[in-house]
Amino acid sequence: MPEKNETLVILDYGSQYTQLIARRTRELGIYSVILPFSTDIATIRDYEPKGIILSGGPNSVYEKNAPKLDTNILGTHLPILGICYGLQLLALHFGGKVEASSTREYGLASIKLTDKSALLDKKTDGSKVWMSHGDHVSMAPKKFVVSAMSGNTICALESTDDNIFGLQFHPEVSHSTFGVDVLKNFLVNICKFSQSWTPGSFIDTETKRIQELVGKDKVICALSGGVDSSVAATLVSKAIGDQQVCVFVDTGLLRKDEYDDVLEAYKNIGLNVTPVRAKERFLSKLAGVTDPETKRKIIGNEFIEIFDEEAKKIGNAGWLVQGTLYPDVIESVSVFGPSVTIKSHHNVGGLPEKMNLKLIEPLRELFKDEVRKIGAELGLPDAITLRQPFPGPGLAIRIIGEVNDEAISLVQAADAIVREEVGGSNVRESLWQYFAVLLPIQSVGVMGDGRTYEKVVAIRAVSSLDGMTADWAKLPHELLEKISGRIVSEVRGINRVVYDITSKPPGTIEWE
Numbered sequence: 001m002p003e004k005n006e007t008l009v010i011l012d013y014g015s016q017y018t019q020l021i022a023r024r025t026r027e028l029g030i031y032s033v034i035l036p037f038s039t040d041i042a043t044i045r046d047y048e049p050k051g052i053i054l055s056g057g058p059n060s061v062y063e064k065n066a067p068k069l070d071t072n073i074l075g076t077h078l079p080i081l082g083i084c085y086g087l088q089l090l091a092l093h094f095g096g097k098v099e100a101s102s103t104r105e106y107g108l109a110s111i112k113l114t115d116k117s118a119l120l121d122k123k124t125d126g127s128k129v130w131m132s133h134g135d136h137v138s139m140a141p142k143k144f145v146v147s148a149m150s151g152n153t154i155c156a157l158e159s160t161d162d163n164i165f166g167l168q169f170h171p172e173v174s175h176s177t178f179g180v181d182v183l184k185n186f187l188v189n190i191c192k193f194s195q196s197w198t199p200g201s202f203i204d205t206e207t208k209r210i211q212e213l214v215g216k217d218k219v220i221c222a223l224s225g226g227v228d229s230s231v232a233a234t235l236v237s238k239a240i241g242d243q244q245v246c247v248f249v250d251t252g253l254l255r256k257d258e259y260d261d262v263l264e265a266y267k268n269i270g271l272n273v274t275p276v277r278a279k280e281r282f283l284s285k286l287a288g289v290t291d292p293e294t295k296r297k298i299i300g301n302e303f304i305e306i307f308d309e310e311a312k313k314i315g316n317a318g319w320l321v322q323g324t325l326y327p328d329v330i331e332s333v334s335v336f337g338p339s340v341t342i343k344s345h346h347n348v349g350g351l352p353e354k355m356n357l358k359l360i361e362p363l364r365e366l367f368k369d370e371v372r373k374i375g376a377e378l379g380l381p382d383a384i385t386l387r388q389p390f391p392g393p394g395l396a397i398r399i400i401g402e403v404n405d406e407a408i409s410l411v412q413a414a415d416a417i418v419r420e421e422v423g424g425s426n427v428r429e430s431l432w433q434y435f436a437v438l439l440p441i442q443s444v445g446v447m448g449d450g451r452t453y454e455k456v457v458a459i460r461a462v463s464s465l466d467g468m469t470a471d472w473a474k475l476p477h478e479l480l481e482k483i484s485g486r487i488v489s490e491v492r493g494i495n496r497v498v499y500d501i502t503s504k505p506p507g508t509i510e511w512e
């Protein structure tokens with residue numbers, strides 16, 4: 001983290017765009033934190049912010065339980081920018097009028113500058129902005145200047161004496177043509193941020209923080225081979241070296257050659273890794289099991305047992321490293337009811353509770369792409385930083401039905417072809433995940449002069465921002481044709497390939 005006085009506080013009133021505000025400010029080299037709107041003023045002051053943004057939100061200011069403006073923030077005399085709902089709260093507080101509407105204005109609008117503005121420069125005049133609101137400000141408070149209108153709607157208000165600003169539109173949404181410039185004006189010219197935050201500067205401060213936190217204790221880390229745990233472990237290793245022991249388990253459910261490749265990559269980075277080969281353990285427990293949730297539980301329990309055994313070997317480990325990211329943290333401090341639930345797949349099946357370890361989460365303030373940049377800066381190879389997300393239970397949930405050696409070999413071989421072909425194409429960057437799923441059915445085919453009766457593989461490729469929703473990818477037909485042709489001719493035991501055209505919702509990304 002940068003110096004404390006280089007922080008922007010974003011108070012979250014529940015808008016779907018709040019995370020985007022944080023994204024944009026980070027892209028401008030300005031560190032920001034998102035806090036629930038109800039955060040007390042002492043906590044806000046602890047961040048020593050240089051400015052405050054009030055986000056949009058789904059409520060009407062007139063609703064009975066609508067989130068309120070904490071007027072204590074005005075007492076900080078910091079520059080404040082209210083966006084959409086945030087603007088309406090400010091307008092109401094300072095004596096303006098907010099009018100409830102029966103319909104929402106949603107989509108593009110163009111704005112017209114109506115007065116001189118510290119926030120909006122000339123180029124924004126006539127430009128497109130993104131609107132998403134029900135209520136609107138129908139009368140500006142006395143001390144405020146209306147600096148822009150969109151049709152009859154007040155679009156921007158400012159009181160430069162008090163450094164208080166409001167926008168009806170969403171500058172954080174990329175459809176607002178000059179949105180980033182508007183945010184930059186507020187942050188750089190009004191709040192006076194120095195734009196010195198970079199993912200690189202994060203490494204130094206975080207390294208020091210971990211050293212102070214951990215002292216001489218031992219630290220344990222469960223590596224999955226994925227980006228998050230690898231970057232977290234590498235950062236901790238930079239801070240405390242071999243005081244950290246990483247455990248990397250070969251469940252037998254990883255992708256083709258993955259265990260050796262990842263282990264090799266870890267070796268090159270100099271991580272202190274204890275490899276555990278446990279394929280037989282996992283497969284014997286999974287024999288005969290077809291229910292997806294039972295598979296997950298068996299795998300989770302086996303992980304805990306192995307981890308427990310390894311932790312005992314290390315002795316007196318006091319800390320557990322986890323690769324929790326910012327989107328998980330934001331979700332868990334949601335606007336209407338903070339909770340500290342960590343997503344179950346982030347703690348490998350409940351490890352912290354069971355083992356009484358304190359958590360180190362060095363990435364909890366970063367977004368995935370920032371983590372990738374930090375990984376690259378720490379020297380991690382692309383093979384790790386650019387990996388697609390891979391589920392903890394591994395291929396077990398991509399083999400529909402019983403998991404056994406034969407099924408693993410089939411899905412691994414098909415998946416390797418999908419990865420090779422999609423990975424080598426120019427659509428790869430637009431995809432969140434792409435993989436093969438082995439189905440428990442056989443179909444009739446004809447190869448050469450002979451009849452075949454073999455297994456079916458489904459190809460899944462999706463685009464997504466965060467895995468919560470996803471669109472099936474419109475892969476070029478030629479690419480699908482190549483994948484299908486290669487799988488059927490190269491993977492003996494598969495004679496048919498289908499393509500999954502279900503989005504999430506209603507489907508999920510994984511089949512189980």
Ligand code: XMP
Binds near residue numbers: 389390
């Ligand atoms: P679904 O299938 O729920 O997946 O749409 C959303 C994202 O989560 C991953 N996923 C998992 N990750 N343990 C994990 O660590 C799991 O049990 C699990 N199930 C799904 C999935 O790969 C996708 O990125």
